[in-house]
Amino acid sequence: MGSPLNILIAASEVHPFAKTGGLADVCGALPKALHHLGHNVLVILPLYRCVNISQYDLRPLPQTISIPVGPKKIEGILYEGELIPGVPVIFVAQEKYFDREHLYGPPGKAYPDNAERFIFFTRAIIEACKVTQFKPDIINCNDWQTGLTPVYLKTLYAYDSFFRKTRTIFSLHNLGYQGEFDRNNMPLANLPFSLFNPAGVESFGDFNFLKSGLVYSDILTTVSKTYSQEILQPEHAFRMDGILNSRKTDLFGITNGIDYSEWDPQRDPWIKEKFSAAKPQGKTACKRALLDHFNLKSQRDQPLMCMVTRMTTQKGIDLVMAAVEQFLLKDAQLVILGSGDARFEEFFRTRKSKQLGVFIGFDEPLAHRILAGSDFILMPSVYEPCGLTQMQAMKYGTVPITSAVGGLEDTVVQYNYKTGEGLGFKFSPYSLEFFSKRVTDALTVYRDAGQWQTLVQNCLTADFGWDRSAQEYERVYRLTLAR
Ligand code: ADP
Numbered sequence: 157m158g159s160p161l162n163i164l165i166a167a168s169e170v171h172p173f174a175k176t177g178g179l180a181d182v183c184g185a186l187p188k189a190l191h192h193l194g195h196n197v198l199v200i201l202p203l204y205r206c207v208n209i210s211q212y213d214l215r216p217l218p219q220t221i222s223i224p225v226g227p228k229k230i231e232g233i234l235y236e237g238e239l240i241p242g243v244p245v246i247f248v249a250q251e252k253y254f255d256r257e258h259l260y261g262p263p264g265k266a267y268p269d270n271a272e273r274f275i276f277f278t279r280a281i282i283e284a285c286k287v288t289q290f291k292p293d294i295i296n297c298n299d300w301q302t303g304l305t306p307v308y309l310k311t312l313y314a315y316d317s318f319f320r321k322t323r324t325i326f327s328l329h330n331l332g333y334q335g336e337f338d339r340n341n342m343p344l345a346n347l348p349f350s351l352f353n354p355a356g357v358e359s360f361g362d363f364n365f366l367k368s369g370l371v372y373s374d375i376l377t378t379v380s381k382t383y384s385q386e387i388l389q390p391e392h393a394f395r396m397d398g399i400l401n402s403r404k405t406d407l408f409g410i411t412n413g414i415d416y417s418e419w420d421p422q423r424d425p426w427i428k429e430k431f432s433a434a435k436p437q438g439k440t441a442c443k444r445a446l447l448d449h450f451n452l453k454s455q456r457d458q459p460l461m462c463m464v465t466r467m468t469t470q471k472g473i474d475l476v477m478a479a480v481e482q483f484l485l486k487d488a489q490l491v492i493l494g495s496g497d498a499r500f501e502e503f504f505r506t507r508k509s510k511q512l513g514v515f516i517g518f519d520e521p522l523a524h525r526i527l528a529g530s531d532f533i534l535m536p537s538v539y540e541p542c543g544l545t546q547m548q549a550m551k552y553g554t555v556p557i558t559s560a561v562g563g564l565e566d567t568v569v570q571y572n573y574k575t576g577e578g579l580g581f582k583f584s585p586y587s588l589e590f591f592s593k594r595v596t597d598a599l600t601v602y603r604d605a606g607q608w609q610t611l612v613q614n615c616l617t618a619d620f621g622w623d624r625s626a627q628e629y630e631r632v633y634r635l636t637l638a639r
Contacts, residue, residue, distance in 0.1 A: 161633055163190055164292040165199045166281045168274070168301035169259060170245070171418070173207045176259055176518070177466060178412070178544045179329045182379070183298055184239065185415035189626030191243045198290050200281055202254040202273075203235055203247035212237045214247060221248075221283040223276050226344040232280050234287060246288060248280045263495050271337035274365065275345045278304035286318055294633045296325045300335030303369030304345060307357060310372045311347060323636045326373035328366075330541050331387055331394045332470060335365030360395065370399050375636045376407045377629070379542035380563035384409030392539060408632050411566050412542045413622035419524075419548045426524040431553075433616035439528065439553055446529030450513025452489050459488045459602050462530035462554070464523045464545050467496030467504075472536035472559065477503050478588050479595070485511040487599055490534075493519060493526055528552045532598060536583070536591055540564045546580070550615040556580035557598050559591075567620065573601060576610045579618055 169175050171184030187197045207214070214235040221232045235247040248254070253273040261267040282305060285292060297305050306324040313319055342352055342363050352358050357368040370376060378384045386392040388401055400407065421439070422432045428445035431438030447454045461484070465471045476484070476492075477500070484490060491513035492504055504514045515522060527533065533549040535558040542563030546556040555571075558564040560582040571578030583594040601607045 158634060160195050161293045161630075161637075162196045162291060163187075163198070163633065164281070164285065164290065164295045165190075165197065165298070166295060166302045166305060167199075167201055167298040168277070170199055170201045170239070171415075173212065173245070173247075174201065174204050174259060175520075178542065179299060181415065181418075181544050182327075182329065182412050185413065185418075185622050186296075186626060186629065187243050188240055188415070188417075189413070189622035190629065191240070192623075193626055193630055195630070197243050198288070198292070199239055199243065199245040200284055201245070201247060202277055203249035204259055205255050205257065206259075207247060209235070216249075217287065219287045221280055221287060223279045223283060224346050225272060225276050226346070230276055232276070234284055236288075246284050248277055248284065250276060250280075253277075264497050270335070271341035271363065271365075272344050274301045274335065275304060275341075278302055279308055281305050282308055282313060282319075291318060292322050293637060294323055294325060296327060296629075296633075297369055297373065298327045299329050300333060300364075300366035300369065302326075303335060303365035303367070304347075304357075305369075306372035306374075307347060307351070307368045311351070321637075323375070324373040325375050325377060325632065325636060326369040328370075328376065328378040328387075328541070330470075331366070331392075331396055332539070334359070334367065334394065334396075336362040337365070339363050367396065367399060370396065370403065374406075374639070375632060376400075376403060377410050377632060378407065379409070380411045380566045381409035382565045383539075383541045383562040386539070386562060408628075410625055410628045410632070411563060412544060412547075413625040414544055414547045414551065414620050416551070416621050419551050421528055421552050424524055424528065426521040427528040428525070431528075433553075433613060436553060436612065436616060442525065442529040443531070444529075446491065446525055447489075449525065450491050450515075451510070452491070452513050453510035455489075459531045459599060460529065461488050461490045461532040461534055461557075462526045462549075463490070463492045463494065463534050464526055465492070465494040465535075467494045467500035469497070470538050470540075472534075472538055473497075473500045475536045475586075475588055475591055476534060479591060480507065480512065482588070483592060484595065485509075488532075488595075489513070491515075491526055491530065493517075493522055527554055530554045531602065532557055535559070535564060536586075537561060537564060538586065543567070547620040550579060550618050551620065553612045553616045555598065555611055555615055557591075557594055558582050559586055560584035561586075571601065571611055571614075573604075573607055576607070577614070578611070579614050580611075
């Protein structure tokens, strides 16, 4: 154990304050785990409309910030709250930018001024450190929304003694979202225009915030070992393979954990009946409640599958639609919770039936109930940087059927019916045929009571907590500082 570090976690979403996906889960859980390891952790995110000021007892700080955005100076207010006692959170308030219905734009769309909004936020992160006198050893940035912070630190703030010892980590949660903006946005950032070149903040003619983070951060991490290898290949890299390969010795894969203070069937306030590996009986009541909720015709012993997902191509929704049309609902029922691309939403909305339950939207309590009450979760992702939902599902004894990519490859061990070891079913190569075969295997195990009990127990007792992952982050932070 070395001396405690000052660690700033900067992100555009943090659970429980604001969430659209796994990024929020990670940025809500990692700070707590680092705090438990003895570090001084500060979290920073924008103050969106969805953040309830009175519920979280947020207080404005007396000092304001003033951020140059293009030729203007934009004022911001900082609010202080906490994630848990001992982990303070700073919220950057700027009504014009963040007092909106959505975080980034309506489903499937982006706000046209996202470049400006996150230019403001990335520089506010730095100014907030000064206002709060929090001198970070490490600023851990997350995804494109924070990609410019390392650029500012290496350029406009390069000689600022306040940040003399500060090092930056950029954590990649999904290369598919890069914050690519027209070059006309460059003056808004007030960065030297000489940075706009392929070795700097430019990518194929655009001002690219994710690439900026990849180029200017001291160390890079991503959210699973397998994904850290995959993204070095052009077919998985969304045109970032050049920069990633040039920095591959600086790139570390650290598999996410899940937050057991949020996801634990023994103390989950949302579910019908609590249960655990030692007392798994409550899961039956959760299944019955879920079938009732979706008005599914309860046929004795039919397996219940689920998906809790963003409805995007990445998540393999096309494959599930084909499976629904061809075979999936013959022997199983399915409930799906999610929102996203209109064509996916439309497909499921119009096929609701006694075999298929559908809720289009984002609903956290329902997500818990679905994971608790289902037998299987489907995650046939085209690519999956880590994936948290499969780990949440397993904690509730819900068996994953997944593609063998990214974090799914690292967290879902294929079940072996001869040894009784493993956690779920994985298919590869990516095709309807192989997906269908794995579903058949899964249903065969389901119908064998002894095998099924073993498999569910394996899931219930698997450990995906944050402790180990947080220790790996700590190791990478120390290594960064030692360089
Ligand atoms: P991604 O971040 O790519 O969307 P992850 O599996 O890493 O996927 O994380 C998704 C997170 O969002 C999980 O916590 C999951 O439970 C939650 N989630 C996804 N869709 C919904 C939804 N429609 N309603 C509530 N929670 C959801």
